[in-house]
Amino acid sequence: xxxxxxxxxxxxxxxxxxxxxxxxxxxxxxxxxxxxxxxxxxxxxxxxxxxxxxxxxxxxxxxxxxxxxxxxxxxxxxxxxxxxxxxxxxxxxxxxxxxxxxxxxxxxxxxxxxxxxxxxxxxxxxxxxxxxxxxxxxxxxxxxxxxxxxxxxxxxxxxxxxxxxxxxxxxxxxxxxxxxxxxxxxxxxxxxxxxxxxxxxxxxxxxxxxx
Ligand SMILES: Nc1ncnc2c1ncn2[C@@H]1O[C@H](COP(=O)(O)OP(=O)(O)OP(=O)(O)O)[C@@H](O)[C@H]1O
Numbered sequence: 001x002x003x004x005x006x007x008x009x010x011x012x013x014x015x016x017x018x019x020x021x022x023x024x025x026x027x028x029x030x031x032x033x034x035x036x037x038x039x040x041x042x043x044x045x046x047x048x049x050x051x052x053x054x055x056x057x058x059x060x061x062x063x064x065x066x067x068x069x070x071x072x073x074x075x076x077x078x079x080x081x082x083x084x085x086x087x088x089x090x091x092x093x094x095x096x097x098x099x100x101x102x103x104x105x106x107x108x109x110x111x112x113x114x115x116x117x118x119x120x121x122x123x124x125x126x127x128x129x130x131x132x133x134x135x136x137x138x139x140x141x142x143x144x145x146x147x148x149x150x151x152x153x154x155x156x157x158x159x160x161x162x163x164x165x166x167x168x169x170x171x172x173x174x175x176x177x178x179x180x181x182x183x184x185x186x187x188x189x190x191x192x193x194x195x196x197x198x199x200x201x202x203x204x205x206x207x208x209x210x211x
Contacts, residue, residue: 016076
């Protein structure tokens with residue numbers, strides 16, 4: 001199993017599709033349009049932050065199980081381990097309590113840990129992190145136009161987005177659950193530019209061959 005990581009609008013969903021086509025494996029997407037909690041969370045993070053994390057945790061765990069059961073190189077468009085980064089930031093901005101975050105983190109650890117003697121099946125074989133600058137992040141969010149993500153409609157989001165993007169570097173450096181690779185999403189525009197796409201797929205192929 002391969003999982004993508006990266007900030008909002010980094011291009012995880014697009015790369016997931018490209019890679020699944022390239023490897024002939026199945027793609028598993030985070031549902032955004034049919035997520036009933038996400039718009040509520042953006043409107044009132046204090047009230048819906050914890051519920052949103054439980055919603056994602058449940059969805060992602062189901063996807064991990066199906067992905068692992070149905071093929072080798074199946075791909076998830078977001079790693080389960082990033083959710084704690086987003087939730088911690090929500091708490092640091094006083095939109096959730098540290099107690100909620102601590103309980104959530106201990107629940108994830110408990111759910112993801114395997115029992116003694118059982119092979120480690122929930123962790124990916126490879127994590128691919130798409131790193132983009134804050135400017136790229138903002139322009140992608142704007143172009144994509146999901147109303148609840150727009151800064152014009154909710155100016156508080158500027159600080160949330162800026163800090164989220166900043167924290168990703170340390171998150172990626174500390175990530176140690178599997179082999180990992182970082183793609184420079186500013187340099188390689190794999191959605192618009194075919195050469196960049198081939199280069200990125202090549203980098204991933206090489207990394208996979210070495211695992
Ligand atoms: N754990 C979380 N806590 C809060 N919001 C989250 C969490 N996970 C995802 N989201 C929100 O869900 C939406 C979709 O997230 P995600 O970044 O995975 O996809 P995306 O924005 O389509 O990115 P990409 O362009 O890289 O595919 C975003 O609004 C994001 O903020």
